[in-house]
Amino acid sequence: MKTKINWRVKLALLLVLVSASIYFILYLIFHKPETELFYIGIDLAFVPLEILIVVIVVEAAISRRELSERLEKLNIVIGAFFSETGTEFLREVSPFESNTPFIASRLIMDTSWSSDDFRKIIDEFNGLDFSFELGSEESIELLHYLREFLVSRRKFLLGLLENPNLLEHESFTDMLWAVFHLMEELEAREDITSLPPSDYEHLAGDLTRAYSAVIGEWLGYMEHLSENYPYLFSLAVRKNPFNREARVEVLS
Numbered sequence: 001m002k003t004k005i006n007w008r009v010k011l012a013l014l015l016v017l018v019s020a021s022i023y024f025i026l027y028l029i030f031h032k033p034e035t036e037l038f039y040i041g042i043d044l045a046f047v048p049l050e051i052l053i054v055v056i057v058v059e060a061a062i063s064r065r066e067l068s069e070r071l072e073k074l075n076i077v078i079g080a081f082f083s084e085t086g087t088e089f090l091r092e093v094s095p096f097e098s099n100t101p102f103i104a105s106r107l108i109m110d111t112s113w114s115s116d117d118f119r120k121i122i123d124e125f126n127g128l129d130f131s132f133e134l135g136s137e138e139s140i141e142l143l144h145y146l147r148e149f150l151v152s153r154r155k156f157l158l159g160l161l162e163n164p165n166l167l168e169h170e171s172f173t174d175m176l177w178a179v180f181h182l183m184e185e186l187e188a189r190e191d192i193t194s195l196p197p198s199d200y201e202h203l204a205g206d207l208t209r210a211y212s213a214v215i216g217e218w219l220g221y222m223e224h225l226s227e228n229y230p231y232l233f234s235l236a237v238r239k240n241p242f243n244r245e246a247r248v249e250v251l252s
Contacts (some may be wrong), residue, residue: 006226013245015154019053023040038097040110050060050249072164074169074172075221075224076215077160077163077166077172078169078172078221078224079221079225080160080230081160081176081217082218082221082236084156085153085156085157085179086155086214086217086218087239087241088149088241089146089149089150089179089210089211089212089214090215090218090241090242091143091241092146092149093142093144093211094211094241094242096132096133096138096139096142096197097130097131097132097211098130098131098132098133099129099130099131103125103128103215104242104243104244106121106124106125107121107240107242107243108240108242108243109222109237109240110237111226111230111233111234111237113226114226115223115226115227118219118222118223118226119223121155121219122216122219122220122223123217125216125219126216130175130208130211130212130215131204132207132208132209132211133204134200134201134203134204134207135195135200139200140192140193143186143192144187145201146182146183146207147183147186147187148191150179150182150183150186150187151186151187153183154183156246157176157179157180157183158180160176161173161176161177161180171213171216171217172217174213175210175213175214175216175217178206178209178210178213178214179210179213179214181206181209181210182206182207182209182210185202185203185206186203222236235248238250
């Protein structure tokens with residue numbers, strides 16, 4: 001810190017000396033001190049405006065650029081989540097949600113989708129209630145799968161939660177906590193096969209919270225890809241977890 005202060009002080013003194021030397025040379029050449037004093041006054045009067053320009057305008061531009069860079073890094077984190085966990089989570093869980101036929105029909109997207117299309121869908125899904133009924137043999141198999149799947153992603157999820165870029169995206173952080181909480185609830189039960197109906201209902205609530213949060217973030221992420229990375233959006237469309245006929249291979 002002392003070295004930085006000394007460096008700044010030396011630079012300030014040097015600039016002051018250079019400025020004073022220039023004014024002195026002008027005095028020696030033109031011999032008009034009143035004119036020099038007039039222009040010095042004009043320069044001093046402009047200093048507050050210079051400070052205004054530097055502090056408000058330039059700093060605001062720099063802050064916007066830094067925010068844009070942080071958001072871009074955050075979208076990389078979000079993309080990693082869906083590549084490693086989110087897309088498969090949606091694909092396996094969606095068939096057990098009561099609104100699956102409607103959801104699937106609305107989310108058969110293609111590369112022609114625009115921001116308006118995504119805005120309409122996002123607004124539509126914000127008012128949609130999701131629900132799960134657990135206790136059947138198939139749903140119990142799903143819970144077993146989710147426990148093994150999410151526990152295998154524990155370190156990955158913890159790494160995401162530790163990422164400082166998440167401070168810029170509260171909803172994504174909440175989604176991670178919802179998924180992490182579901183994992184802990186499932187892991188805490190020794191035998192998922194024979195739980196009381198009230199406990200299945202509790203797990204259904206945890207699953208609903210995580211599922212709705214993941215869908216919301218997925219839609220936002222897909223919109224981001226469509227606007228900024230068409231080639232990544234094309235792959236994401238071909239891996240759409242709600243389109244059972246989607247194929248990664250390009251057929252036409």
